[in-house]
Amino acid sequence: MNQAVRTSLYAAAAAAAAITAAMVEPERATPGILSDQGEVFYPAFRDPQAVRYIEVVDYDESTATARPFQVAFEKGRWVLPSHSNYPVDIGDRLNKSAGALIDLKKDLAASDSLQDHGRFGVIDPMDAKVAQLTGRGKRVTLRDARKEVLADFILGKPVENKPGYRYIRVPGAKRVYSVQTSADPSARFADWVNSGLVRVASANIRRIVIRNYSLNEQLGRLENLEQIQLSRENGQWKMAGAESFQENAVKTMAATLDGLRIVDVKPKPPSLAEDLRSGRMQLTLETAMSLRQRGFFIAPNGMLLANEGEMHVETDNGISYGLRFGEIAGSGDAKPAAGAGENRFLLVTATFDAGRAQKYGDDPAQGERVAKELVNRFADWYYVISGADFSKLRLRRSDLVK
Numbered sequence: 001m002n003q004a005v006r007t008s009l010y011a012a013a014a015a016a017a018a019i020t021a022a023m024v025e026p027e028r029a030t031p032g033i034l035s036d037q038g039e040v041f042y043p044a045f046r047d048p049q050a051v052r053y054i055e056v057v058d059y060d061e062s063t064a065t066a067r068p069f070q071v072a073f074e075k076g077r078w079v080l081p082s083h084s085n086y087p088v089d090i091g092d093r094l095n096k097s098a099g100a101l102i103d104l105k106k107d108l109a110a111s112d113s114l115q116d117h118g119r120f121g122v123i124d125p126m127d128a129k130v131a132q133l134t135g136r137g138k139r140v141t142l143r144d145a146r147k148e149v150l151a152d153f154i155l156g157k158p159v160e161n162k163p164g165y166r167y168i169r170v171p172g173a174k175r176v177y178s179v180q181t182s183a184d185p186s187a188r189f190a191d192w193v194n195s196g197l198v199r200v201a202s203a204n205i206r207r208i209v210i211r212n213y214s215l216n217e218q219l220g221r222l223e224n225l226e227q228i229q230l231s232r233e234n235g236q237w238k239m240a241g242a243e244s245f246q247e248n249a250v251k252t253m254a255a256t257l258d259g260l261r262i263v264d265v266k267p268k269p270p271s272l273a274e275d276l277r278s279g280r281m282q283l284t285l286e287t288a289m290s291l292r293q294r295g296f297f298i299a300p301n302g303m304l305l306a307n308e309g310e311m312h313v314e315t316d317n318g319i320s321y322g323l324r325f326g327e328i329a330g331s332g333d334a335k336p337a338a339g340a341g342e343n344r345f346l347l348v349t350a351t352f353d354a355g356r357a358q359k360y361g362d363d364p365a366q367g368e369r370v371a372k373e374l375v376n377r378f379a380d381w382y383y384v385i386s387g388a389d390f391s392k393l394r395l396r397r398s399d400l401v402k
Helices: 003-024 091-099 114-120 247-258 270-278 285-293 354-359 364-379 387-393
Strands: 053-060 065-074 077-080 108-111 138-143 149-158 165-169 176-180 205-216 221-233 236-239 264-267 296-298 304-306 310-315 319-328 344-352 381-385
Touching: 053 091, 108 114, 114 165, 114 176, 205 247, 205 304, 236 247, 247 387, 270 285, 270 364, 285 296, 304 319, 304 344, 319 364, 319 387, 344 364, 354 364, 364 381
Parallel strands: none
Antiparallel strands: 053 065, 053 138, 065 077, 108 176, 138 149, 149 165, 165 176, 205 221, 205 310, 221 236, 264 381, 296 304, 310 319, 319 344, 344 381
């Protein structure tokens, strides 16, 4: 028997032995799709405190748009770069979001096929090369101080009949896994900030003045002015000039003020913010354009006006909140409920009256400190509130007196 024949026989025998072994002990023959099952996705990612940048990209199928949302640690504080560096003031969400993505394991491989990505909801929401508009997931990327990736996932649909599991894929990889996890970082502005706006308990409201009007921009004057005065003493609301009125509508309005939420923000020009802090409005081109774009105006006498009217809310600690309702804003994070109307720009100011604080037994010094904090907070931003809240606050006399 020559050497070539002998080698061929040995190879055939080895192949037969391998086939026999796989048939007799199939557990030793591991398919490729199971090769990394049970491994940790990112074994080097161990410390949630190392995270200094979070990006969450959600996908809105109704508008076929990806919505990137960023959180970053800059100059010693957490801010939202995707929202003009608005400050983050819910720190525990940062740790929870990062901690939930540590030690994630590849519990069970589900598919190695690109065709299954849509079915499992793990198409990259930022992938412009994929024409499919449905089946896109939520991409979550965590980076350290040097902007190096600590973890990067595409979170897909929940696994059918397996509570607590969802499909996950690593961007750039084909394989999809079924993973046990509760991780679901939010891409909503309101989930990352203290979205309470005026933060005043309805029980502390003493007086509300509503000024409804239309603004004649050409003549520079108010028209169809309607003023409503509401006061609260001993738990009872009264309306000036009306023996009877819809008190439930007023209570709803007060409760809405108590729970008024921010759904988005836009920055004011620094010059306008400084004017609002100082209380001296200067009509510059930059200020006028910024205000006008959002439905606000400065009258020749320096008064701030709004194209959807205004209301002033006085509290027993001496603080008065001015709420001016402007133009329709983009939807932001909140989609208008059916019949609720569009989201609305809101310009908020604050003033202080020491006499009212003393009248109701509050410490004027403390009220003044709070008022200054509010002035500084409100000065920098145009706020956006939901259409539902706007409709509960924008009351007319006909809504109150039947």
